[in-house]
């Protein structure tokens with residue numbers, strides 16, 4: 001049975017992630033796999049490759065369509081780590097995961113060396129929250145020949161939440177992503193391989209985040225797959241006064257709204273709940 005697209009106007013139905021297919025006819029679930037000792041929500045739990053592997057396998061069993069492996073914490077105020085530290089953390093995990101699961105693997109990094117080694121080790125997508133602004137990052141991504149996710153961020157992680165400011169957050173984020181995508185294409189990345197992400201929480205107040213979520217549909221004008229990360233973010237803590245380990249229901253609700261407003265990929269910690277909720281919503285939406 002052929003399944004209608006989440007967004008019927010959207011031209012790309014799948015992405016080739018280094019030989020593994022990410023189906024975008026329905027919203028895809030990206031499971032977060034942090035291999036950092038200091039990540040804000042599950043920091044320290046998955047530093048041992050064995051434990052990381054088991055967690056990834058569980059997410060795939062629960063319906064994750066892609067696993068995003070990250071070795072450097074990006075929470076506000078986090079310190080940056082060296083290339084070698086990041087390689088030591090993520091490469092063994094990417095290699096092991098590539099053998100252990102069949103879904104595409106994404107590497108969350110801004111370092112060209114990590115992009116290069118991780119894609120050689122089997123990663124099929126590069127997720128750079130810095131939007132490939134690091135010297136050599138665009139060239140490394142183009143050489144890797146895999147799809148990329150470009151994310152909007154105002155400022156740098158350690159200062160971005162001090163005083164985020166926009167005249168029109170939606171228009172500015174769209175203009176930024178459009179220019180970034182042009183840069184990617186000029187560097188040799190296929191236009192159909194560029195995913196865009198408004199970067200919830202990255203140099204944005206709660207009001208900016210809400211504006212972007214309510215108007216996410218405006219990003220579909222870019223004609224690119226849209227990825228969003230809202231899972232367990234501080235916006236939920238601010239609005240509902242919930243600690244990070246009690247944000248699952250609110251995160252699922254935000255994921256549903258994002259898909260309803262045009263997101264093609266949702267980056268989440270709670271895979272099973274999000275998968276079930278998104279599937280249910282898609283079934284209801286299609287029943288006419």
Ligand code: 8Y7
Nearest residue numbers: 074108127151197199200228229
């Ligand atoms: C995002 C992300 C994070 C996001 C993309 C967290 C790595 C912070 N957030 N990547 N990474 N989009 N593409 O809360 O929103 O998980 S880290």
